[in-house]
Every structure is written in C-alpha cells, then in structure tokens.
Amino acid sequence: MAVRTGGRIRTIVLALLSLATAAPLIWMIGVSLMPKGAASAFPPPLWPGHPTLANYRELLFPHIDASGGATSYRIVPAIVNSTLLATLATVIGLGLTLPAGYAFAKLRFTGRARLLQAMLALAVIPTQVTLLPLFLMLKAAGLINTYAGVLVPGLAGIYGVLFVRQAALAIPDEMLDAARLDGASEWHILTRIVAPLLRPVVVTLALFTFLASWSDFLWPLIAITDQRLYTLPVALAAISREHGQDVELMMAGAVVTTLPVLILFVALQRSYFSGVLGGGIKG
C-alpha cells in the first residue's frame, strides 16, 4: 500500500516535471498560432483564443510589406538548404565512421592500437579551437560560401568512430570468420552482416549527425555570406535581428525550425534510445 502511494506521488512529480519541461515548447506552438500582438498581453495568454495560420503564411510566402513592396523571409530555401546539408552530413559522416569504427573493433591491421590511442587523445580537442585556422584554410581552398565549406568541420568524426567501435566490439568473431570462410569480401561483411547487426547504433548515430548539422549555428554563420545558402538557424537569427519584436512571427519561425527534428526524433525514438542506452546489438 505504501509502495503504491509512493509510486503515485512519484508519478505525479514526474508528470509535473515533464510538463514544466515541455511548457516552453507547447507555448511556442501556441504563440505561433496567435494573431499579431496577442502574446504581449499581461498576463501572457497560454493558448490562442482564435488560432490563425497568418504567421506561417507571412513567414513562408512572399507578402506585401508596409511600404508596398513584396518581400519574402526566404525561409523555404533555408529549409531546403538545411535538409540537404544535414542529409549530406549524415551520409558522408556514416560513410566515414561506420567502416572505421568496425575496423578499429574487429579488423587486425598494423598500427591499429596506436591509431586508436591517437584518436582517443584527439577527442579532447574542442572543435571551436580549430575554427579560426580552418576559415583561413578553406578560404585558400576557395570553399568559403559553399556547402562543402559548411560540411568540412563535421567530417573529423572521432566520437562517431569511438561510438561505433564500442558497439562493434560485441560482435562475435566466429560470425565474421565463418563469413570469411564462405569467401565473403570484407566490404560484403561490413555491409551485409555488420551494418544490420549495428542497426540501433547506426540509427542513433545518423540521428545525432543529422541533428547536429541541422542545429549547427556558429560555423554556418561564418562560413556562409550569401543568403541563398543560409541554413534555417542562420536565417532565423537574421530575421530575429530585424523582427525580434514580432513574437508571434518569431515563434512560427521557431516551430518551423524545431518541429521537423522533433518529429524525426519521436519517429525514431525506440532505436535512438536503445542506441544511446547501449542496446548496441540487435538480438
């Protein structure tokens, strides 16, 4: 009996904590559906009385501004850029880290231990430290203001390699050796046996990489000067500098920027959690 009331109290505490955590996100959606100026009242309304999509229309489509000209916030191209860049970052990132992580775990080759130690040692370098020289290097290569320039810093995927290696260690050697006896090439083993086994880890890593690229702000802010190449966070920050007072419009922008990744995360949450929680290998 005591256990049950304890459980109930804990459930209520957790429910309140979860609600408090989610409140800003729920409010963000609510305000984005309010008519102009509604959110600035005191006390702030929690939910729109008459929901409207006007802010989204203004944000996403060309509209007539105060001086009579048609303007657009260029959010749609930014969505395309962000999606493209995050997808590229994910595909290239996994293409680099998955084979490497597996090789460090399971393939015997000269220098493996030493290379792995070097990777571990390099993991402590904060990427921010490299940004200044990287800018000069990319300028020399003519890659500033290109997609390639945005992608480059993310390619040194040490964490990805270590993450995949940790999971791949659990793969039984007999399985791989059996496949080798059957005459399978190493590439075949990687794509047909290892990758399916590591599915939760691959999904987790893919989601991680996608999210990191989608949300990255600091580097694209510097590496891109042409607004046609702006990513969503950079475009949103630029709009907020000019229209920061327009709370409802900014919240619509925040929803457009955040909702895609939230939906992606909810859809893949099972694999993701099991990947993070070291589920490692599919049973």
Added chain:
Amino acid sequence: MITRRRALTLASSAALSACAPRDSNRVTWWAMGTTGENAPILLPPFTRTTGIDVDLQAVPWTGAHEKLLTGFAGGSLPDVMMLNTGWLPELNLLGALTAPPPALLTGHLPGANAAVTIAGRAYAVPWTADSWVQFYRRDLIAEVDYPAPPLDWAEWTRMAQAIVRRHPDRFATLHLLDWPEPLFAYAAQTGEPFLRDRAGRGNFRSPGFRAALAFYKQVFDLKLSPRVTGAEAGDTYIGLRRGWFAILPSDAVFLGDARRPEHRIVPGSWGAAATPGPRGAGAAMARGTCLAVSRTARDPAAAWRLVAFLTGADLQRQIFGITGDLPTRSRAWTMLPPDPVTRLFATQIADSVAPPAVPEWERITSEVQQVAEAMVRGRLGVDAAAAEMDARVDRILAKRRWLLDRGRIT
C-alpha cells in the same frame, strides 16, 4: 564493390562543389537596415532599362560591419555594397574597393564628397546624408511649459527633470545602453578631437570628452532614461507613442518610420531639435552612407551602372519618400518639402564633425560604449571610465602606432 563507393564519392563531391550560381548580367548588392529592406521597390525600372538583374541582400545594421569584414576575409564580398561612410577607411585599407568614375561624384553637397575621399581619392559614391537629432513629443514637452527641448545641457536637464517629476513612472528620454550614438553626439558638441598623436592614441581623458561623459552619466543617475539595451527596450516607436519617454534621439530613419502605419505616430504630434551641447547646440557627428564597388566585382561596369542609377537625384528623392534617408545631391534637396525638420537636418549636415578616419573606429566606438555602460551601471566614476577608455583604445591602436612609426601608413 569499390565502384559503388567511388560512385558515392563522385556524387558527393559533385554536390559539394555546387555553390551559388554565378550568371552574367547579375549584380549582387548588400544594402543595410530599413533602406535595404525597402530597396526592392527601387529596382524594377533599373532591370527593365539595363537588363541587369540585381541580387539584393538586406543586412541588418547590427551585424553589417562583421558581415562585411567576414565577406572580405572569406573572399565573398558582393559587387556593390552600401556602407556606413565611417567604414570606408577600413575597407580601403583592405584594398577591397575600386575608385568610382569621376562623373558620379559631381553635384553632391559639399562635405558629402569629402566624406568618401581618402588621401585625395574618392572610393565610393555618397548616397544618403544624415545627422543625429532629438525627436520629441510636442504634448509632453508642452506639459512642462517648454516650447521645445532646450539646446544647452543645464536647461535641458531642468526640463527633463520636470518631465520625470510629473510622471514618476516615465522617462524623459531613451539612451539605449548598447548604442554609442547618444554619447558620441554629446561629445561631438564639445569640439574636442576623439583621438590624438596622429590618431594613434585615445583622447577620452580630455576635459571636453569628460564633460560629455559626466552629462551622459547624469542622464541615467537622475533616472531621465531607463537603463536598457535595445533587445530589452522592444519597439522604441511603441514606447514613444505610449509616452514611456518624451524624447527619442535618432537619425533620419525616424522620418520614414514615423510615417509607417504600424507605428501609428500621429503626424504633427512630434518635432525635432538639435542635440544639446554644453553651451547651446554645436557641431553634430557626420553620418551617412555611400555605395562602393568591390575590387572582386565580376562586371564593374554593370556595378557602377547600378550605383549611378541609385545615386541619381530623382531616386534619392524617392528614397527619402520611402525611408526618410536624406539625399546627398543638391538637386534632390531642392525637391524636398521645405519643413523645419528637413531644414534642421540641412543645417546640421552642413556643420558636422567627421569621425576619425582610422580602420579601428568601429571597434573603438563599441569598446568606449561598453565602458560607458559599466559606468552608467555604477561600476566606474567618470574619471575612471575615461581612463579605462583611453587604456582600451590605446591597446586597439597599438598596431596602428607601430605601422605609423615605420611609415607604413600615414
């Protein structure tokens, strides 16, 4: 199996090398602030007559300077740039600009050309002229029995205190703590140079600047202005309309903004007066913008055609109608409505102090304002703040002094 990987690499490298399309007959242009936001209206006639497409990027003033420098550092400046005239020395030092055709430099106000000239050569075409004045709510000033805000510090303070006494929950004016303009406007009134020793050291401990600093501090000490930054103040026009403060120091952008329906500032409800000085109004800080063409422009001729179009007298008159930006061409001034506000701006522009022509000026104003903010928040006295300003500015100018000593720059 390698072939598939190679295919993937090829595909990805193809995708990677895709960058912004670069077609001919297109001029890229960065324009700042309200002017940049409204510039699309100006362009259709230009494209119709020349066949040149303009790819316009509106850049907020707050991030404009860093964007220009990053653009230069990354080799990605646009063909045409709208610049704060004070940034010319910097971009010229970087060798980022080309000299305009002399024909574009005729017919401007005296002083407008001087502002774009460095060591005898012009590096941009003047586009808008500007100054810094105090806009005020007629009714709130009349309430305390003044016809207009007084022009000397002592009397102005008396008026401002009367306003605050009358409405203890309100303020007399709004000096945003992240804006250097109000402080520098007061300092310009004293006629003291901002830098000394061939512009190699700060001159902020001079009696003139310290007097301006003391006056600026007093505005906050007497609670004549709220202690807020731009981000917190929200929409300043709404604040003015609601009477949160009676006086808004600003430049000519106010003229365009006040006309906009969303700000709902009743015409005739406001007036403009010069910035107060220690003994009546003196010189104002020169402000204004110009159009420059970058050295990396793909088609300089097309870029200058756009500049020629934008800086024409008729177009300058049109821009004034949209944004309130004042013209630099004498002929455009003759087309303006002869009201007291434009007359005030005309007198101020004719009698202005140019900021020191050093590349570090933008950074100097920003650091000086940071110290001023710390002073206003009670962390430093006037003398300590002035000393700290000089110390910081001397540090910023260290490299310049080294180059001056070696005759690398003059």
Added chain:
Amino acid sequence: MTRRRSSEARAGLAFTIPVLFATLAFLVVPTVAGLLLSLTDFDIYALADLANLRLVGSGNYLALAHDPRFWHAVWNTLIFTGIGVPAAIGASLVTALLLDSATVGWKPVWRLLLFAPYVTTLVATALVWRYVLDTRSGLLNAALGVVGIAPVDWLGDPKTSIPATLIFIVWKAFGYNMLVFTAALATVSTDLREAARLDGAGPVARFRHVTLPAIGPALVLASVLSVANFLQVFAEPYVMTHGGPAQSTMTILYFMFDEGFTWWNLGTASAVAVILFVAILGITAVQARLARRLEWL
C-alpha cells in the same frame, strides 16, 4: 590463412584511412595552425597585406593576462561552469532516479517529454526562452506571479543574466545525461536492492552503497563532459543576450569569437583558443585522477 590476414589488414586500412585523413586535415592541422597563429599578431592589417604580420611570440598571451575583459570572460565562464555543472548533473540524476523507480507509471511518456528539449534546435529554443524570460509578458514571471513573487528582469539585469541563461542551458541539456544515468541504474540488480532493504538500510545508505557505485563511472564521465561543455558556452548567450547586459554573459569562447570573427584579430583569438584548450585538458586530467582515486574508473 595469411592471405585472409592480409586482406583483413588491407580492409582495416581502407576502412580507417578516410576518417584518419579527415581528422588530420580538419582537426590536427588547424589545431597546430592555431597554435602558430597565436604567436603572431595576425589582424586586419595582415589581412590587407601579409607584410604587416609580426611574430610576437608570447605577446598575445601576455596582453591577455593584462586584459581585464579577458579575465571578466574567464570569471563569467567559471560562474557558468560552477553553477551549471552541479545543476545540470543534479537535474539529470533526480529525473533518472524518478524514472528508475519500479512503481512509476507512463514511463515512456515522461522520458520522451523530458528528453525532447535536447533534440530541439538551439537558435529556435533560445528565441523561445528569450520570450519566456521576458520581464513584462514572459511565461516565467507570470508563473512566479501566481506564487506571489515580483517580476524579475531576467535578461536585463547583469546580476540575473547568467542564472537566466543557465536555466535555458540546463533545460536543453539535462535529458541526455538523464538517459545515460537511467541506463546505468538499470544495471543495479533488484535483488541487491531488495537485500539492502531487508538488511534495514535506509534510503540514504541504500543510495550510497548500492546505487552510487553502480552509476559512479557514468557520473564521472558525465561530469567530465559537462565541465568541458560548460567551459565552451557560447551559442546560448550569443543568441539570447549578445553577451550583455554589460558584458555579463561574455564567456571565454564568446570572447574568442568576438576577437576573431568580429574584429579579425586572429592572433589574439587563437591565443584565447589555445588557453581554453589547455584549461579543458588540465581540468579533465584532474577529474580523471580524482575518479581513479575514488575507484570509479
């Protein structure tokens, strides 16, 4: 057999070389270049003409040591880290312990809601929080008003700007460590807990002797990573307060960004980057040593 070995070795190299190359080119080379840059006075004059570049040796480091702005940024970063790490780890631990109790219902729902902020986009949620923390019409002051607390000028007062920014940072980040701790707690066997309970150990003793040893390693790793992350706080104040009010949220990394990418003093900025790098390295080493002494690693 040897042939198979050699094909395995070849594959091992083929699979690792791309990542090793990327790491070398985009991490090692820039780090070394940054170290070299920090010994020069690379600035806007050098951008204009490389002849204006000087080798200044330790000059940048000495100048920073005498620069009150830098020390101010260091101090702010230490405040961020000193309050932020315990707050973030504490929030993660409390929620993980709650999620771990066997008697709680609807666990997947709470886990999802608590974790959601972690995957949101920083710039977007920073904007949201700017309005949540708004003095006049913000959600937080409205909520405090219900309890009878007067409105706080969260982002406008230099005294509250760091705590306000921290509320946002902790809100966004605690979900990840919560998951890690949940995984670690799941390894504590129920038998062990039951045994401890039957032995009459109170909740505090049970936590100390059963739970803590189980999550010790996870706790150490989380605190090492958290310290490193908090020492690198930048994007949150950049988006929320622009380092203000009165430079109160200016952090070391923000200072580096400002010197480097706003004013193009790459020499000074690189020196800041090197100092930050060494500091993170040193603090991590100390933490690892402490953990080893506690036999948690």
